[in-house]
Amino acid sequence: MKFQCVSLFICALLVGESCGSQMKLSRLDRWVRTGFQYLKLNLCRRVSLPESECKKFSHLHLSGVAVYVSESNSAGKVLAILPDSYFTGTVPSKSADSSVDDESRTNEELYPGASAHDAVLVLDPSPGESFGHPVVLFYVNFNITKKKCAHMDGIYLGEECLTMAVKTRCQNQLKRRRSRSDRMVSRARARRSTMGRIGRMEHSSGHCEIHFLPLVVGVRDSNRTQCLRCVGHPDFARCPEPLPQSSPNIPISSCELNKNTRRCHQQRLATHLSCRLYQTCDHAVLLSGGWQEQITYQRHVQNLQLFYQMLRNNGFHKDHIKTFFAGNGQVAAKETDGMYPATEKEVIRNHISYICRKQHCADTLVLYLSSPTRNDGTMLLWDRNNNGIADLKERYSVGELLSDLAGCRARRVLLFVEQSYSGVLSKRLMGSLKHLNVVLLNGLPWVDTAEFWASLHPSQCLIDHLSKSSATPRLVDSAQGLLNVTLAGAPCNSTPPLTEAEVRKEYMGCQNLPTALWYQKRPKSDNSRN
Incomplete structure (x- = not known):
């Protein structure tokens, strides 16, 4: 549902309509203002945050906070499920095979360890940033005594008790x-x-602060409908612009052979056609997971388009730029040329690994990463089974990415990162001897990465363009050498200077390799095969 609320009362009615209940204006206003004061005064006492974050929160105004609220439906209470939740036991996914059993079970049984509440309130103090970043989640419970509220470390409001949520086992x-x-x-x-x-x-x-919007579902809602909605009001920050869906989004797990439709059809990625004999090319992989519709915005698509166009301007062939974005139905059909859903983790990893392992396949390999990220650097791809929790097939860890890039045979691997917690990846790379040709470009303000690099000219040296930023990263000598070229690998300061025609012919896109060079550097095992 896409709407722009003109008053808090209208917004409350819309939230109630989605989840089967209504909310009073005075009640919601009381929650928000109480939670906001608690955020400013007590958040850094409850969780461990950098000093810069705490200082930012102390000067925060309500107009800079996005507000999300949910209220229980008439059938019962709600559960708040986080993608990095730590529940005891195994959480079963909702697949086609288990749908009959799931419908007869409550969400409390499907999410062991999750507690039910009357309502959920989320305050996002950084609505302009991509997730994850710290957000404040409050559970709201009705008909609670003052003594019991105090025992829960809650805030007693006379009619309700607000309790700040933190992750367990941290x-x-x-x-x-x-x-x-x-x-x-x-x-x-x-x-x-x-x-x-x-x-x-x-x-x-681990850390107790919460970094994502939860999936808030009714205890007895077998469809797991998201009841959390952003509240548009002049006193609060403007709600992010959601990405309108071009078609109904159905879970990948329900696309069985006996139910196959055009919506279920996925274009297969023919990775083996990416590398041709006696030819080396520039390759790129653009990854923007999104995780769920509510945190997938129009600007994510715009950033992908900006970066894609920059690559095309620098000679990258469209067949060698693979884009993995969101799930199914998030982008109109006319915009999906060469775009694949981020639901297939193995396809993404196999494609990156294939480009890296194939001799002479890639000269420059570019990775643009723009996904919601946990504080350990793990990227969230897409909640394909709609259970709210990021399982192994729905997240891409730093270790897995480094494994896919280890010993990469491309001349240079450039990582353009537009997401949180890139410092984890940076530290792992600095101490690695298997990634000497990998450079992480994370010194820029990550929210502007695509926009900053969109103006890169084909003849411009990477290190020169990087120096235009006020946040130029410190680079080791090896990294400076890898960046002292154009994006296509052409030298920057040759004498005499290369003409535009020479750069385009000899460096941009693809180049044919001499047969002798091809066989000279091939592994002995390949030369010995008959």
Whole structure:
């Protein structure tokens, strides 16, 4: 549903219409303003955030915060499911084979460990940034006594209790201040065993802050309809512009052979046709997962188009630019030429690995990464089974990306990153001997990466263009050498200078390789085959 609310009351009615309930203006206003004050005063006491983030929150105005709200439907309460949720037990996915069983079970059974609440409120203090970044999630419970609300570390509002949500099994939560009795018990256990359970918990990794909008569903809603909606109001930040769907989006898992339709059809990626004999080319992979419709915006498509056009202007052939974006039905058919859904993780990894492993296939390999990202650098692709949790097939970790790029045979691998937590990838690359030809361009403000590089000229040196930014990264000598060329690999300071025709013919796009050069550098095992 796409709408622009002109008043808080109208917005509340629209939210209620989607989830089967209505919300009073005064009640919602009370929640938002209470939660906002709590965010400014207490967030950095509850979770561990960088000093810069805490300083930013202390000067925050309500007009800079996007507000999302949900209320329970008449059938019961709601659950808030996060893509990086830590629930005990296995969460079954909703596939075609298990749909009959799932319909007879409540979401509380499908999400063991999740607690039900009367409503959910989310405040996003950075609505202009891509996810993940810290957001504040409050559970709202009705008919709770003041004593019980205090026991839940909540905020008592007379009629409701607001409780700030944090992820479980994370370092911040386990290191929270304990009572005197807890400390005495801890000392006693430590005397009995220096490797006790408390000691192990203290060293657990992870952070408690929440980085994504949750999937908020009714306890008895077998369709898992998202009840969380952005509230458009002059006092709050403007709601992000959603990407309108061109066709109904159905889960990939329901596209079975006996139900195959044009909507289920996916164009196959013929990776083996990407590398031709006696030829080397420039290749690119553009990856923008999106994760779900609610955090997939029009600007994500615009950034992809900007970067794609820049590659075309620099000689990249359209057949050698592979774009993986969102799920099914997020982009109109006329815009999907050469675009594939980001639902097939193995297809993405196999394509990158094939380009890297094939001798002489790629001269320059460009990766543009623009996906929602966890704080460990893991990219979220797309929630293909619509269960709200990112399983192994729906996330692309830093380790997996580095494995796909290890020992890449391209002359240079350029990573253009427009997402959060790229520092994790940067640190892993700095200490690796298997990625000496890989350069991570993450020193720019990540929200402007596509726009910044859109003006790159075919004859312009990469390092010269990079120097135009006020946030130029520090580069090691090897990285400077890899960037002291154009995007197509042409030298920048040749004497005499190369003409535009020479650059286009000898460097841009594809070049034919001499037979002798092809066989000279091929592995011995390939030369010995008859």
